[in-house]
Amino acid sequence: MFESLGLGPNLLKALDKLGIEKPTDIQSQLIPVIAGGSDVQACAKTGSGKSAAFLLPLLQKMIDVPAPNTATRCLVISPTRELAQQLDRHCRDLACFTSVNSMTILGGESLKEQKAKLRKNPEIVIGTPGRLLEHVEKNSLLLKDLEYLVLDEADRTLDMGLQDEVTAIVKSCRPERQTILLSATLKHKGLAEITRGIQVKPKKVILDSHRQPHEAIKQQIILADDPGHKQQLCNWLLANENFEKALVFTNTRVQSEDLAVFLIQQGLSGACLHGEMLADERKQVMRLFRDGKVKVLIATDLAARGLDIPAVSLVINFSLARTGSDYVHRIGRTGRAGQTGLAVSLISPQEWNLMESIQRYLNLAFEKREVEALPAKFSGPGRKKRAPKKQKGKAKKEKPKSKQRHRYKKAIGKRREPAQQKKDELQSLGLAPLKRAAREKPG
Numbered sequence: 001m002f003e004s005l006g007l008g009p010n011l012l013k014a015l016d017k018l019g020i021e022k023p024t025d026i027q028s029q030l031i032p033v034i035a036g037g038s039d040v041q042a043c044a045k046t047g048s049g050k051s052a053a054f055l056l057p058l059l060q061k062m063i064d065v066p067a068p069n070t071a072t073r074c075l076v077i078s079p080t081r082e083l084a085q086q087l088d089r090h091c092r093d094l095a096c097f098t099s100v101n102s103m104t105i106l107g108g109e110s111l112k113e114q115k116a117k118l119r120k121n122p123e124i125v126i127g128t129p130g131r132l133l134e135h136v137e138k139n140s141l142l143l144k145d146l147e148y149l150v151l152d153e154a155d156r157t158l159d160m161g162l163q164d165e166v167t168a169i170v171k172s173c174r175p176e177r178q179t180i181l182l183s184a185t186l187k188h189k190g191l192a193e194i195t196r197g198i199q200v201k202p203k204k205v206i207l208d209s210h211r212q213p214h215e216a217i218k219q220q221i222i223l224a225d226d227p228g229h230k231q232q233l234c235n236w237l238l239a240n241e242n243f244e245k246a247l248v249f250t251n252t253r254v255q256s257e258d259l260a261v262f263l264i265q266q267g268l269s270g271a272c273l274h275g276e277m278l279a280d281e282r283k284q285v286m287r288l289f290r291d292g293k294v295k296v297l298i299a300t301d302l303a304a305r306g307l308d309i310p311a312v313s314l315v316i317n318f319s320l321a322r323t324g325s326d327y328v329h330r331i332g333r334t335g336r337a338g339q340t341g342l343a344v345s346l347i348s349p350q351e352w353n354l355m356e357s358i359q360r361y362l363n364l365a366f367e368k369r370e371v372e373a374l375p376a377k378f379s380g381p382g383r384k385k386r387a388p389k390k391q392k393g394k395a396k397k398e399k400p401k402s403k404q405r406h407r408y409k410k411a412i413g414k415r416r417e418p419a420q421q422k423k424d425e426l427q428s429l430g431l432a433p434l435k436r437a438a439r440e441k442p443g
């Protein structure tokens with residue numbers, strides 16, 4: 001129960017309002033560690049309630065020790081705008097019966113308006129690295145009083161190449177602070193580099209390996225011949241599966257746009273979400289999807305991490321994720337907070353090996369499914385040729401005493417043929433054969 005985790009009446013009231021009754025495993029483990037004041041490195045499955053696991057104890061600390069005249073008290077660095085907005089919403093919901101306020105600082109928005117909001121000294125600032133750094137450099141975001149620093153989805157931040165921005169922001173933070181790092185995996189190559197010197201004896205909270213399969217998600221594959229076949233399969237799944245909302249993942253912006261056009265032509269209510277859209281467009285699409293006005297979102301991996309959209313019950317991998325951990329993040333958009341979900345990956349011949357490596361990474365075998373109306377010619381790789389077994393009792397062939405060089409044998413007397421062939425080909429095309437420069441005779 002949340003009462004036993006040291007949360008006060010105002011946060012308990014908010015949890016009650018949100019219909020959140022029992023702490024999840026990560027919340028039971030992380031809340032006391034953060035409340036105790038240690039630096040933390042936490043690793044948990046997406047959809048496990050990890051945002052509330054750090055927001056609740058931090059909010060409680062800010063309620064317990066008010067500091068109305070200070071600059072920003074808590075900074076949350078998030079890799080994407082969508083994740084930052086989602087965190088901000090969650091934070092506002094949890095803090096609705098308290099006086100703690102939060103704001104987002106995101107790229108693509110007006111700097112001037114952000115500066116005006118920052119002048120009001122919000123206690124919690126949640127933002128993306130690039131824009132946060134701009135404000136730090138312009139002195140409009142003051143971190144000299146910072147008490148809590150949270151690096152959310154740190155592995156994703158590194159994958160997006162935002163390490164330098166994060167390091168520069170951290171340098172301007174008050175050194176005597178509590179630093180909390182959350183990541184899908186703590187084994188990421190760059191993580192040690194980014195955490196070196198910014199945390200003091202961090203406690204590790206590793207709940208479950210990111211490789212553990214989601215028991216609540218059924219994972220299937222359907223073989224597909226080419227992109228056209230995939231489009232048909234995707235359309236069939238969206239027309240025949242029972243779902244409230246579906247997320248379709250592609251690997252590129254062009255793929256997502258092409259697929260969206262195709263699906264809309266087939267009469268589906270779909271929209272696209274990718275990194276090259278303007279901030280306002282992205283916000284609007286997310287709002288429409290969250291409100292259920294758009295049932296199908298066709299997205300690149302940008303939408304894969306951290307987004308919590310209720311009622312996503314179907315995830316389709318139009319193109320397979322490039323790595324096992326990206327795959328886990330994608331399918332983690334469904335089967336959240338106790339719901340069940342279905343994840344279907346469409347596998348082309350080129351993606352077969354990648355699919356096998358993801359199976360090995362997850363240590364499971366995907367369920368193979370066929371759509372009778374749209375059969376694939378591709379049925380998996382052909383059987384690999386094995387070296388012939390030695391037969392018992394058969395007389396050994398005698399090795400020839402000297403090596404026969406077959407290539408020389410083959411070529412004897414034939415070396416000029418290709419040139420002649422070329423000449424014939426050129427002539428048949430009505431072109432003159434190439435002339436060699438006449439050799440000068442000596443003397």
Ligand code: AMP
Pocket residue numbers: 020021022023024027045046047048049050051052306307308336337
């Ligand atoms: P997160 O892993 O933080 O993205 O959270 C996933 C979803 O779980 C969010 O919609 C939360 O509102 C919800 N949630 C968080 N904590 C709990 C809980 N203790 N019980 C049920 N749902 C929760």
